[in-house]
Amino acid sequence: MSANNVLLEVKNLKMHFPIEEGVLFKRKVGDIRAVDGISFDIRQGETMGLVGESGCGKSTTARCIAQLYKPTAGEVLFQGEDLCCATGRQLLQGRMNLQMIFQDPYASLNPRMTAGAIISEPLVIYTKRGLMSMSRKDIEKRVEELMEKVGLSRYFINRYPHEFSGGQRQRIGVARALALNPKLILADEPVSALDVSIQAQILNLLKDLQEEFNLTYLFIAHDLAVIEHISTRVAVMYLGVIVEVSDSRTLYKNPLHPYTRALLSAVPIPDPEVESKRQRIILEGDVPSPDKVRTGCYFYDRCPNAMPDKCRDNIPPLRQIENDHHTACFLYFNP
Amino acid sequence: MDTEVILQVKDLQTYFNTDDGIVKAVDGISYQLHRGETLGLVGESGCGKSVSCLSVMKLIPSPPGRIVGGQALLDGQDIFRQSPAEVRRIRGGRISMIFQDPMTCLNPFLRISTQMVETIRLHQGLGAAQAKDKAVDMLRLVGIPNPAKRVDAYPHQFSGGMRQRVMIAMALSCNPEILIADEPTTALDVTIQAQILEIIKKLSRELGTAVILITHDLGVVAGMCDNICVMYAGRIVEKAPVNVLYREPKHPYTQGLIKSVPRLDRPGKQRLHSIEGQPPNLIELPDVCAFHPRCEFAMDVCRRKYPPETALDGRMVRCWLYEENK
Numbered sequence: 001m002s003a004n005n006v007l008l009e010v011k012n013l014k015m016h017f018p019i020e021e022g023v024l025f026k027r028k029v030g031d032i033r034a035v036d037g038i039s040f041d042i043r044q045g046e047t048m049g050l051v052g053e054s055g056c057g058k059s060t061t062a063r064c065i066a067q068l069y070k071p072t073a074g075e076v077l078f079q080g081e082d083l084c085c086a087t088g089r090q091l092l093q094g095r096m097n098l099q100m101i102f103q104d105p106y107a108s109l110n111p112r113m114t115a116g117a118i119i120s121e122p123l124v125i126y127t128k129r130g131l132m133s134m135s136r137k138d139i140e141k142r143v144e145e146l147m148e149k150v151g152l153s154r155y156f157i158n159r160y161p162h163e164f165s166g167g168q169r170q171r172i173g174v175a176r177a178l179a180l181n182p183k184l185i186l187a188d189e190p191v192s193a194l195d196v197s198i199q200a201q202i203l204n205l206l207k208d209l210q211e212e213f214n215l216t217y218l219f220i221a222h223d224l225a226v227i228e229h230i231s232t233r234v235a236v237m238y239l240g241v242i243v244e245v246s247d248s249r250t251l252y253k254n255p256l257h258p259y260t261r262a263l264l265s266a267v268p269i270p271d272p273e274v275e276s277k278r279q280r281i282i283l284e285g286d287v288p289s290p291d292k293v294r295t296g297c298y299f300y301d302r303c304p305n306a307m308p309d310k311c312r313d314n315i316p317p318l319r320q321i322e323n324d325h326h327t328a329c330f331l332y333f334n335p
Numbered sequence: 336m337d338t339e340v341i342l343q344v345k346d347l348q349t350y351f352n353t354d355d356g357i358v359k360a361v362d363g364i365s366y367q368l369h370r371g372e373t374l375g376l377v378g379e380s381g382c383g384k385s386v387s388c389l390s391v392m393k394l395i396p397s398p399p400g401r402i403v404g405g406q407a408l409l410d411g412q413d414i415f416r417q418s419p420a421e422v423r424r425i426r427g428g429r430i431s432m433i434f435q436d437p438m439t440c441l442n443p444f445l446r447i448s449t450q451m452v453e454t455i456r457l458h459q460g461l462g463a464a465q466a467k468d469k470a471v472d473m474l475r476l477v478g479i480p481n482p483a484k485r486v487d488a489y490p491h492q493f494s495g496g497m498r499q500r501v502m503i504a505m506a507l508s509c510n511p512e513i514l515i516a517d518e519p520t521t522a523l524d525v526t527i528q529a530q531i532l533e534i535i536k537k538l539s540r541e542l543g544t545a546v547i548l549i550t551h552d553l554g555v556v557a558g559m560c561d562n563i564c565v566m567y568a569g570r571i572v573e574k575a576p577v578n579v580l581y582r583e584p585k586h587p588y589t590q591g592l593i594k595s596v597p598r599l600d601r602p603g604k605q606r607l608h609s610i611e612g613q614p615p616n617l618i619e620l621p622d623v624c625a626f627h628p629r630c631e632f633a634m635d636v637c638r639r640k641y642p643p644e645t646a647l648d649g650r651m652v653r654c655w656l657y658e659e660n661k
C-alpha cells in the first residue's frame with residue numbers, strides 16, 4: 001500500500017453510545033458498541049464499498065468520519081489531518097472536501113426550502129463564514145450548473161421537495177453534496193429507498209460524476225449486488241468490526257470470511273435457473289446485541305466454522321492473507 | 336399446471352377518490368391461482384400490487400377507496416358478493432395475509448399467545464387449552480426456539496426476523512388455502528431474508544398452501560415462484576412462467592426491469608441499463624399504454640389506445656409490439 005495516494009485513513013475508530021437508566025439521576029449502565037475499533041483507508045479516486053446488515057455500524061462509521069458524532073476513540077486522518085481533534089474553522093475547512101449523501105431523500109431535504117435554496121445552502125454558509133467569496137449571481141449560476149449536471153431541469157429551481165419524486169429528490173441531495181467541489185463523498189445508502197429502475201439511474205449518475213470530477217466515494221449499502229457494481233474495494237462489517245477488506249473482484253470471487261460467504265450466498269439472484277442450482281449457507285439466529293464487551297471472535301455465536309479452542313477466547317485481528325486481501329478469521333492464521 | 340383453480344380474479348378495478356381526482360390504483364387485472372402454486376406479483380412502488388391483494392381480502396378502506404368492478408372467485412364463489420360475516424370467515428381462515436412490517440400488525444399490548452389463540456379459536460372452534468397447544472406447535476414449525484415459553488412473550492421482545500416468523504405462524508395456524516405475503520422480507524436483512532423465504536417455501540409445500548408473493552425484488556421471485564405477473568400503473572403488463580419470463584422477457588418494461596438490476600453472478604463494471612423517466616401519476620390516467628413515455632419502442636398506436644391481452648404460447652403480454660391488428 002503506497003501511503004501517498006491515501007485520502008482518508010481511519011485508525012482504530014470506536015464509537016460507543018452510553019445506555020442510561022433512571023429518570024432524574026441518570027447513571028450509565030453500559031455501552032452500545034456501535035463501532036468497536038475499525039481501521040481502513042480510502043485511496044484517491046476509488047470507491048470504497050462498506051457493506052453489512054442493519055446495526056453493524058456502517059452509518060455510524062460514516063457519521064464519525066464527517067464528525068457528526070464525536071468518536072469515543074481513534075483517529076480520522078483526512079489528507080493527513082486528524083478531524084477528531086479539529087475544531088471550528090479547521091473542521092469547517094476539512095468538511096469542505098468531505099460531503100455526505102443521505103439515505104432518505106424525504107427526510108434529508110428541508111420541506112420549507114426550495115430546491116435552489118437547498119443546493120445553494122453550503123455555498124451561502126461558506127461565503128458567510130469567509131471561507132469562500134461568491135456573489136449572489138455566482139451562486140445562482142453555480143446552482144443552475146449543478147442542477148443540469150445531476151439531470152434536473154433548471155426550471156425546477158423554485159420548486160419545493162414535495163413536488164419532486166424520490167429519484168429527483170436524491171438528485172437534489174447529490175447536487176448539494178457536489179456544491180463545494182468536494183474530494184470525498186460519503187454516500188450513506190443513497191439508493192436503498194428507490195425503486196430498481198430509478199436506482200439504476202442514480203447509480204449511473206454517481207459513476208458519471210465520479211469520472212467527471214475525479215471524486216472518491218465511501219459508498220454504504222446493504223445490497224451486495226449494488227456494492228459489487230459500484231465499488232473498487234469492499235469492506236464487510238459485522239457487529240461494529242470489519243471482518244474482511246479486499247478489492248471487489250477478489251472479494252466476490254473468493255470470499256474468505258465465513259460471514260462474507262454466508263452473506264453472498266443469501267442474496268437472491270434474479271434468474272430462476274441459477275437460483276435452483278444454488279447451495280445456500282443459511283445462518284442460524286439473529287445478529288446479537290452490540291452491548292457486550294467481547295473477548296472472542298464477534299461472529300463466534302453464528303459461525304458455521306467456529307473452532308471453540310481458538311475463536312471463543314481470542315479476537316482475530318484483521319490480517320493480510322493474499323495481496324491486498326485482509327480478513328479477520330482464525331481459519332487462515334493461528335491466534 | 337392442470338391442478339384446480341382456487342382463486343380467480345377477473346377484471347378487478349379499485350379506485351380511490353382524492354381531492355385531485357380519481358386514482359385508478361388497480362384498473363382491470365385478472366389472474367388465476369392454482370392449488371399449491373406460488374404466484375409472484377412484481378412491480379415498483381405504487382403500481383397496485385398491494386391494493387389488488389387487499390381488494391381480494393375486501394380490506395380496502397372505504398371511503399376513499401372502492402372496488403368499482405370485477406370479481407374475485409374463491410372456489411367459484413365471488414368474495415365481493417358475500418356478507419361481511421362471511422368475508423370475516425374467509426379472512427384468516429381460508430385466505431390469510433402477512434405484511435411487510437410485522438410490528439405494525441401485531442398488537443404491542445397483547446401477548447403472542449393471546450393474539451394467536453384468538454385467531455385459532457375463532458376459525459377452528461378449539462378450546463382455549465387446545466388452541467394454545469396449536470399455537471406452540473405452529474411457533475415450533477417456523478423455528479422459534481423454546482416455543483412453549485416464548486408464546487407468552489410480547490411482540491417487542493422479538494427481533495424483526497422472529498416477529499416475521501410469528502406472523503407466518505399466525506397466518507398458517509388455520510390451514511388457509513391461500514397465503515398472501517405482501518413484501519414479507521423487505522424490512523429484513525439478507526441473511527434473515529434467506530431464513531424467512533426458506534420457511535415460507537417449506538411450509539407452503541408441506542401444507543399445500545397456495546402463495547401470492549408481492550415483492551419488488553426480482554431476485555426473491557426468481558427463487559420462489561412458479562408464475563409471475565409484472566404490474567405497471569395498475570395493470571398486469573406481462574404474465575408468464577418464471578423460467579420463461581427471465582429467459583425471454585417480452586414487454587419492454589419487464590426487459591428494462593430485469594436489465595436494470597445489478598447482478599452478483601455477472602460481475603462487471605459496465606453501465607447499468609436504466610429506464611429513463613418516472614412512473615406515471617395515476618390520477619386521471621388516459622386509456623393509453625401507461626409505459627409509452629418511458630418506452631424505447633413506443634409507436635403511434637401506443638399513444639392512442641391501451642394494448643389488449645396478447646397470448647403468446649403459455650404467456651400473456653400487453654404490448655402493441657406483439658399485437659397483429661393495431
